[in-house]
Amino acid sequence: MIRKLAVSLLITSWLLASCGRIGNEMPVLLYLAMAIDKDASIDTSTQADFRKRIELIADDYRKIHPHVQVQFELYEHSNLLKELKRRDASDLGPDLIITDTLQANELFAAQLTEAVPLPEAKRLDTETSLWERVLLSNGDVVGQPIAIFPQIACFNTTVIERAPATLSALQQTATSGARVGLPVTFAELLWSASSHGALTSLARAGAGETLSTQNTESIQDWLLWLENASAHNNITFFEDQGQLENLLKDEQLDWVSCNANSLPRLREALGDKLGVAALPDGPDGAASPVNDVRVLALGSNSSAQQRAAAINLTHYITNAMVQRNLSLRSLAFLPVNPNVDISDPSSTTLTTLVSAKNAATQHEADLAGLVHQADRSSAVTPTLIPLIFGASNPQSSADALVQSLQSRP
Numbered sequence: 346m347i348r349k350l351a352v353s354l355l356i357t358s359w360l361l362a363s364c365g366r367i368g369n370e371m372p373v374l375l376y377l378a379m380a381i382d383k384d385a386s387i388d389t390s391t392q393a394d395f396r397k398r399i400e401l402i403a404d405d406y407r408k409i410h411p412h413v414q415v416q417f418e419l420y421e422h423s424n425l426l427k428e429l430k431r432r433d434a435s436d437l438g439p440d441l442i443i444t445d446t447l448q449a450n451e452l453f454a455a456q457l458t459e460a461v462p463l464p465e466a467k468r469l470d471t472e473t474s475l476w477e478r479v480l481l482s483n484g485d486v487v488g489q490p491i492a493i494f495p496q497i498a499c500f501n502t503t504v505i506e507r508a509p510a511t512l513s514a515l516q517q518t519a520t521s522g523a524r525v526g527l528p529v530t531f532a533e534l535l536w537s538a539s540s541h542g543a544l545t546s547l548a549r550a551g552a553g554e555t556l557s558t559q560n561t562e563s564i565q566d567w568l569l570w571l572e573n574a575s576a577h578n579n580i581t582f583f584e585d586q587g588q589l590e591n592l593l594k595d596e597q598l599d600w601v602s603c604n605a606n607s608l609p610r611l612r613e614a615l616g617d618k619l620g621v622a623a624l625p626d627g628p629d630g631a632a633s634p635v636n637d638v639r640v641l642a643l644g645s646n647s648s649a650q651q652r653a654a655a656i657n658l659t660h661y662i663t664n665a666m667v668q669r670n671l672s673l674r675s676l677a678f679l680p681v682n683p684n685v686d687i688s689d690p691s692s693t694t695l696t697t698l699v700s701a702k703n704a705a706t707q708h709e710a711d712l713a714g715l716v717h718q719a720d721r722s723s724a725v726t727p728t729l730i731p732l733i734f735g736a737s738n739p740q741s742s743a744d745a746l747v748q749s750l751q752s753r754p
Contacts, residue, residue: 370412373654377417378439378644380425380448382606384587387419394609395419401671406661413654422448429457429644438646440655442488446478447720449488449640453481458642460485461659470663472683474709478717479640488640489659492671492678495701496536496634498622499593499603499611508622509600512540512570515625518600519579526589526598527574529582529733531725532716533602534571536634539708540627543567548711550750551721561743563629568732568739568746570627575733582733604637605698608677621693623700633708634701635716638681715750725749 377399381391395417403415418439420428425444429452432438442449442458452458463486468476475490500508505523509515519525528534538544546560556564574580581598583589589601594614602624603611611619624632641659643652661667668680672687676694679702680687689695705712715721728745731737737745 370410371650373413373650375413375415375440375651375654375658376644377415377441377443378420378425378429379417379442380420380422380444382587382604383422383445384585384590386587387421390610390613392419394613397609398675401674402662405667405670406658409661410654410657413658415658426451426455426457430455433457433646436646439644440647440651441658442642442644443491443639444488444642446488446490446638446640446717449479449642452642453485453487457645458487459645460487461489461641461643462656463489467660467663470665470682470684472681474706475638475681477713478638488642489663490638490681491641491662492639493681493702494604494606494637494639494678495698495705496533496602496604496624496636497697497701498600498624499590499607500600500620500622501593501596501598501615501618502620503618504599505620508620509625510623511625512537512627515600516574516577516580519577523579523599524597525577525580526592526601527580527582528584528586528589528602529726529730530585530722531729532635532720532722533586534729535712535716536602536624536632537570537627538567539630539633539711540625541567541570542629544630544633544708544711547746547750548714550747551714553751556747561747564743564746565739566629568729568742571729572732572739575735605677605679605701606637608694609675621697623697623704631704631707633712634705635712636702636705639678721750724752 379395381387381395399417407413425448429438438457442452471490479486479488479490481487498508505518509518515525538547541563543563543566546556546563549560550556575582586604589598590603590607592598593601594611624634626632641662643655647655663682665682665684668682669685669687672678672680679698687695688699725746728742728749732742
């Protein structure tokens with residue numbers, strides 16, 4: 346017990362030294378706005394899930410800085426920009442915002458957030474590849490990355506004992522009676538493109554390059570797989586990832602592609618019946634998961650005291666020990682700090698998340714221009730819908746898709 350107490354005191358002292366005390370430590374109230382998943386709606390389950398997440402951070406932080414209180418409000422992703430503009434007009438904007446990297450750039454461009462000041466030493470607490478999503482050409486950082494949510498497969502283990510490791514095995518699983526769900530949106534389907542050798546071809550189109558015959562054929566091969574999948578009796582395409590999550594929770598689907606961000610809600614609904622696995626590979630390559638990165642941005646209406654506390658909290662949350670503890674307690678995201686290793690061969694969940702993250706890293710160069718640095722889904726998805734629902738063919742859909750990608754936003 347004495348040893349444990351000594352270790353605890355040492356950790357607390359170290360955290361106090363690394364994070365620093367703030368001014369005269371007068372009471373500080375921070376208001377945090379949090380955008381939920383793009384496809385999710387705010388309901389009782391979502392409220393409970395995200396409240397636990399915020400409390401996990403705030404409660405530990407207050408053990409070191411008891412004078413800081415954090416209040417939060419959830420916003421639907423599509424409403425966040427409008428709501429923050431309304432609050433900003435009355436100087437009531439939040440001190441902190443948690444959202445994805447694309448929206449963080451959008452909020453900064455709208456002057457609703459301010460650059461995050463980061464000493465060079467603190468920048469080392471974040472994987473180098475993640476800065477490309479939040480670092481502007483002038484050096485401004487629009488948000489501090491705090492969590493990586495890998496794209497994975499989620500399934501009901503009472504129906505599927507062993508997750509399919511390949512696309513052909515996935516189709517066989519459906520043939521055996523399992524109900525498979527896929528999203529129709531471009532960004533959420535992109536994981537299957539590299540399995541057919543099409544991801545690099547799509548990236549070239551997105552960069553405005555002229556495609557070779559081989560590039561075009563690889564895209565057509567991918568679209569042919571989508572067409573065949575949509576024709577399967579037990580494979581169904583749905584509007585978005587949010588629908589897939591709800592249908593898996595209600596046990597109306599047995600296998601879906603999913604984002605690790607939904608794991609707490611799926612666990613709550615399915616318990617031990619929930620299984621997770623890496624997305625299946627294909628005949629021409631490994632899957633290319635699209636990992637979601639959440640960031641912490643600084644609001645523009647804070648007082649000097651609130652700003653100091655907000656910056657301190659931003660630095661605190663990327664601390665290696667904090668990142669490790671939060672990741673292990675949630676089992677839903679991976680740390681952004683490259684000095685943290687949470688791999689555990691005995692944990693299927695952690696092994697799956699790490700595998701998905703590594704797979705995404707291998708395809709980072711191609712994924713960057715398609716989904717990380719710009720939102721291409723809204724323009725490209727309409728070219729996939731006719732194919733998936735039988736109103737087009739792979740050749741004409743490939744032409745439309747390439748044209749859409751080459752028409753850069």
